[in-house]
Amino acid sequence: MTSYFFILIGAVLVNNVVFVRILGLCPFMGVSKKLETAIGMGFATTFVLTVACGSSYLIDHYLLTPLGLSYLRTLCFIVVIAAIVQLTELVIQKTSPVLHQVLGIYLPLITTNCAVLGVPLLNVAAKHDLIASLLFGFGSSLGFTLALVLFAAMRERMDGADVPLPFRGTAIAMVTAGLMSLAFMGFAGLDKFK
Amino acid sequence: MNNSPFILAPASVTAVMLKVLGALLPGVVVYAWIFGPGVLVQIVLASLTALAAEAAMLAARGRPAGRFLADGSALVTAWLIALTFPPIAPWWITVGGTAFAIVVAKHLYGGLGQNPFNPAMVGFAVMIVAFPALMSQWPAQGLSAAEQIGLIFGAPRPLDAITAATALDALRTGLHESASAASVATVMASHPAFGQFAGRGWEWIALAYLAGGLYLLQQRLITWHIPVALLLGLGLTALPFWLADTAHYASPLFHLTAGASVLGAFFIATDPVSGATTPRGKLIYAAGIGVITWFVRAYGAYPDGIAFATLLMNICVPLIDMKTQPPVFGRKERR
Numbered sequence: 288m289t290s291y292f293f294i295l296i297g298a299v300l301v302n303n304v305v306f307v308r309i310l311g312l313c314p315f316m317g318v319s320k321k322l323e324t325a326i327g328m329g330f331a332t333t334f335v336l337t338v339a340c341g342s343s344y345l346i347d348h349y350l351l352t353p354l355g356l357s358y359l360r361t362l363c364f365i366v367v368i369a370a371i372v373q374l375t376e377l378v379i380q381k382t383s384p385v386l387h388q389v390l391g392i393y394l395p396l397i398t399t400n401c402a403v404l405g406v407p408l409l410n411v412a413a414k415h416d417l418i419a420s421l422l423f424g425f426g427s428s429l430g431f432t433l434a435l436v437l438f439a440a441m442r443e444r445m446d447g448a449d450v451p452l453p454f455r456g457t458a459i460a461m462v463t464a465g466l467m468s469l470a471f472m473g474f475a476g477l478d479k480f481k
Numbered sequence: 482m483n484n485s486p487f488i489l490a491p492a493s494v495t496a497v498m499l500k501v502l503g504a505l506l507p508g509v510v511v512y513a514w515i516f517g518p519g520v521l522v523q524i525v526l527a528s529l530t531a532l533a534a535e536a537a538m539l540a541a542r543g544r545p546a547g548r549f550l551a552d553g554s555a556l557v558t559a560w561l562i563a564l565t566f567p568p569i570a571p572w573w574i575t576v577g578g579t580a581f582a583i584v585v586a587k588h589l590y591g592g593l594g595q596n597p598f599n600p601a602m603v604g605f606a607v608m609i610v611a612f613p614a615l616m617s618q619w620p621a622q623g624l625s626a627a628e629q630i631g632l633i634f635g636a637p638r639p640l641d642a643i644t645a646a647t648a649l650d651a652l653r654t655g656l657h658e659s660a661s662a663a664s665v666a667t668v669m670a671s672h673p674a675f676g677q678f679a680g681r682g683w684e685w686i687a688l689a690y691l692a693g694g695l696y697l698l699q700q701r702l703i704t705w706h707i708p709v710a711l712l713l714g715l716g717l718t719a720l721p722f723w724l725a726d727t728a729h730y731a732s733p734l735f736h737l738t739a740g741a742s743v744l745g746a747f748f749i750a751t752d753p754v755s756g757a758t759t760p761r762g763k764l765i766y767a768a769g770i771g772v773i774t775w776f777v778r779a780y781g782a783y784p785d786g787i788a789f790a791t792l793l794m795n796i797c798v799p800l801i802d803m804k805t806q807p808p809v810f811g812r813k814e815r816r
Contacts (some may be wrong), residue, residue: 340811436800441597443799444799445590448590448595450590450591451588459589466603468605469792470598470789470792470793471612473773473783473789473792473793474777475781475783
């Protein structure tokens with residue numbers, strides 16, 4: 288039970304998927320200009336990533352490993368993720384056309400969000416069971432959402448700052464992401480203590 | 482309370498910064514008296530670096546150097562760096578940390594008043610992540626002035642003879658690395674770094690910072706929200722763990738007097754630029770720093786948590802301010 292708790296803490300804070308593992312930077316930079324879109328993107332990724340982790344575990348554990356096809360793992364995971372993203376897009380289009388409009392190009396781009404492929408692969412590497420896989424996926428995407436929302440709020444405030452010309456826009460955003468990553472270093476070790 | 486009519490003193494950034502430096506003085510004096518003059522050398526080093534970096538960045542950005550140099554904000558950053566870095570840190574650590582703080586954390590964001598992160602804490606965090614060993618060596622008791630200055634300017638370091646861990650560090654290694662029999666009491670009894678409540682001498686330094694902080698409060702340069710919420714957040718998180726397991730968790734009093742708690746509560750977290758600005762926001766922001774500090778100290782990998790906790794709550798400040806904006810007068814709560 289406690290080990291599950293530490294998996295969750297580790298995924299959200301200590302090994303934050305954006306700040307520590309440096310995965311999923313494309314949406315992190317692309318969708319963080321406005322707070323509302325960041326929240327929407329966060330929820331969409333949370334859903335996709337959690338489902339992707341569960342189904343990729345089932346496929347890996349019951350299909351690929353017994354048949355000795357583990358070299359097809361990356362390929363299979365990509366196909367599964369693409370299917371789940373399509374499903375999510377259909378659901379969002381029907382339930383919330385506004386959000387669909389806002390997320391625009393970024394929703395199909397979840398397919399190419401390397402965090403969505405990276406986290407299931409990390410799950411396999413860490414030999415997580417089904418519950419741990421789901422928790423790790425859920426925690427990672429919560430960490431992604433947290434990073435995205437905090438970053439969006441910071442960028443909205445920085446819009447008014449007198450940033451030197453060569454650093455306007457993406458450059459200062461990258462510097463900020465680096466400093467946020469530095470701050471998250473403070474959590475190092477929090478998941479090791481039992 | 483004053484009665485009306487009020488006579489308003491013209492408030493300038495320079496005056497505010499000078500008062501903050503003045504409020505830091507008792508802490509500096511006690512620090513130098515207990516640990517030796519190393520800290521004074523660090524202050525000179527950090528101040529010179531800060532002014533040079535500030536001047537260079539102002540020149541590069543085409544801003545009037547004289548006016549911004551005279552405002553003293555770079556000096557406050559420099560002093561905070563000198564006070565949080567080890568007094569016997571090699572000179573290039575202090576110079577590098579200060580330059581990073583001024584150039585990256587302050588001027589890339591547009592300079593005074595616009596930096597989202599506390600520059601001094603960015604300098605500290607960068608250096609402790611890059612050079613964890615050098616950043617946690619405090620001078621042992623009775624290290625002479627000449628020896629301290631020699632260490633700063635590159636004398637070889639025959640570790641244990643001259644340096645000592647801080648109380649926080651000694652407690653962490655004592656509890657984590659020795660056998661399970663170790664408890665807070667035995668570690669504190671066996672290690673020379675400990676005094677009455679926490680680190681030997683640190684109680685007096687904390688008391689001196691407290692005096693300076695009360696002066697800032699009296700001058701209304703800071704409000705009560707941040708110091709009170711930070712210290713309460715830290716103390717109230719430490720309390721239940723300490724009550725439940727006295728052997729393995731340090732007391733709230735230890736946490737409040739150890740490390741940079743009081744300095745952080747009155748001088749670091751109260752930075753008006755990178756901190757929260759609404760009254761309710763200040764409470765959330767500072768309590769968050771206190772809680773995170775405790776967790777980093779108790780479970781984390783770094784000796785003190787104030788710097789990381791401040792940076793982490795700096796990240797949350799735009800969101801906190803947005804959500805705690807007081808309603809416009811005459812209207813009900815928004816939405």
